Every structure is written in structure tokens, then in C-alpha cells.
Amino acid sequence: MSDTTVLVLVGSLRADSLNRKIAEALRDQAPAGVTVEIAENLEQLPFYNEDLDAGDVPAAAAALRDQVSRADRVLAVTPEYNGTMPAVLNNAIDWLSRPYGVGAIKGKPFGVVGATPTPYGGKWAHADTARSAGIAGAVVVEDVTVSQSALEVDVLSDPEVLARLRAAVQTLVDYTEVEAA
Template sequence: MTVRILALVGSLRAGSHNRQLAEAAVRVAPEGSEVELFEGLAEIPFYNEDIDVEGAVPAAAQKLREAAQAADAFLLFAPEYNGTIPAVLKNAIDWLSRPYGSGAFGGKPVAVLGTAYGQFGGVWAQDETRKAVGIAGGKVLEDVKLSIPGSVVRFAETHPSDDAEVAADLTEVVARLHGHVGETAAA
């Protein structure tokens, strides 16, 4: 069985190092795991209960929900914006938390990682992301973390997938996430 992992990136910038990190995760996913990089977070309107109406959910939000429902697990890439979670990633979590009690995260394993310019690699944003996705119903893997500091320098001329240490760390994260899917299914 192939474990389907949906990757959501909290940066919309084309050259984002977090997007590159997600692209690297797609490339290094171990056998039996498939990482899908979700495209389209920019098109999803801000969550508003008035537009979250059965049969009339905005198409972009419905596309996200369908991709999330089909996933076995999630990889969330959280850059740090002003010390916290980027709005686009929080908005995706909000859409996936609904309908209340039966959101798409539904107890599925979630790993949060990322890279940032600062010396801590975006840990504040990643911690806030873990908090939000846990409240939204995801099974946050507190022991599966990867925060890469100094992204502007480290990835100035090297794509994360070409950085041996990062590629090895990403492979380990995806493998551990895959393992948690098996544990969740067996429970």
C-alpha cells in the first residue's frame, strides 16, 4: 500500500525555500510513500462560515478538502512571518478543520517542518502550526521535527534536495510519518 502524504506550504513565493524543501520531500520520499505538493492555496478565500455552505463551498477550498480527505498524512511547511504562522497556512488549516467534528485532518498524522532565515529555523511558526493543526483534529507528531536555520545563506545556491544533510533529514521525516500512518491504521 502506498501512503499518500499531502504537503502544504505556507509561502506563496515562487522561489520560497520552504517550497523548495517541499519539492525535496517529494523527491526523497522513500518507497511506499508518495508526497503530493498541493497547489492552489493562494486561490482559497479566507475562511468564513457564511461561504462554507454545503453545495456552495468555493471551488478552491473544495479542491483542498478533497485532496486532504484522500491523504493518509500531512507534511506542513511553515516559514515564520513576524514570529508566527503565515496566514495562507492558517487559512488552509481553518478550511480543513470544518465541518466541525468531521474535518479532513480527522486524526491523521501530521508533521510540521520548515526553514527560515533566522538562527532557529522558524520554530515559533512551527510550534504555532502544531497547535492549530492539533486543535483542528490532526494527530500532531511532536517527535517528528525539522527546523533548518539560515535558509537565505544555506540555500542561496543549493536546492534543499541537493544538500545531503537536508535530504537525509527529510527522508527520515517522511519515513517516520509513514510509520505513524501504519500505527494509526492498526489502532
């Protein structure tokens, strides 16, 4: 597929975040015909509250919904916090799941990758993120998840790790509805 936009939701707000650096590397090394765009300002999303969603939606939520609506694919790049996904990512998915049944994430092919300084590489956060996105209406693409331990490898320079991350993006980009049947 050409001319594909992948919107990345980064699960860490820290300026020097390894997962933000992974997202930036994926953006900078995107395959030909693919634009990887990083959603900014997730920290400006208020906690999801249906009362806030009833009238004028907060500007940050409206902007994120618009970005996801325009994107062809969504990729979460996230660490793991206490065995699950970070609150900022969970909150973003909550906003994207509404209005119920027609939220911006509905029907979007979705994947998750990331790294953590643990032996498990964030696999629980990645599973929780995929489950939450699927319940929100996204189409979670098999074989996209990469849970990488950052304990004994420099994730940003190891050729094997970078190849697996790029392959995950390519799998997400190449996904077609026919595969879901």
C-alpha cells in the same frame, strides 16, 4: 507502511520559495511506496468565513478538503512570518477543520518542517502550525518537526539537513495509531 500518500501544505506562496523547494525535494526523493503530493492553489482559498461554508463551498476549499481526505498523512512545509505561521497556512487549516468535529484533517497524522533565514529556523511557526492542526483534529506526530536555520547552510544540498528532512517524512509515514496509545 507502503502505498502511503503524504499531502504537503506549503506555507509560502512565493515562486522561488525555499520551503516550496524543500517540498519538491521531499516529493522527488520520497521513499519507495510513498507518494508526496503538493497541494496547489492555496492562494485561491478565500479567508475562512462560515457564511461561505454554509452552502456551496468555494471550489478551492472543496478541492483542498478532497485532497486531504484522500491523503494518508499531511505535512506542512513552512517558513515563519513575524514569529508565527503564514496566513495562507492558517487559512488552509481553518478550512480543513470544518465542519467542526468532522473536518478533512480530523484524525490525519500531521507533521511540520521548514526553514527560515533566522537563527531559530521557524520553530515558533512550526509550534503554532502543530498546535493549530492538533486543535483542528489532526494527530500531530512527535519527532517529525524539523526547524532548520538557512543562515549558514544550504538547506537543499547539505546531506545532514536533507537526511533529517527525509527522516521526518519517514517517521510520519511509519506512524501508527498504536503509537498514540
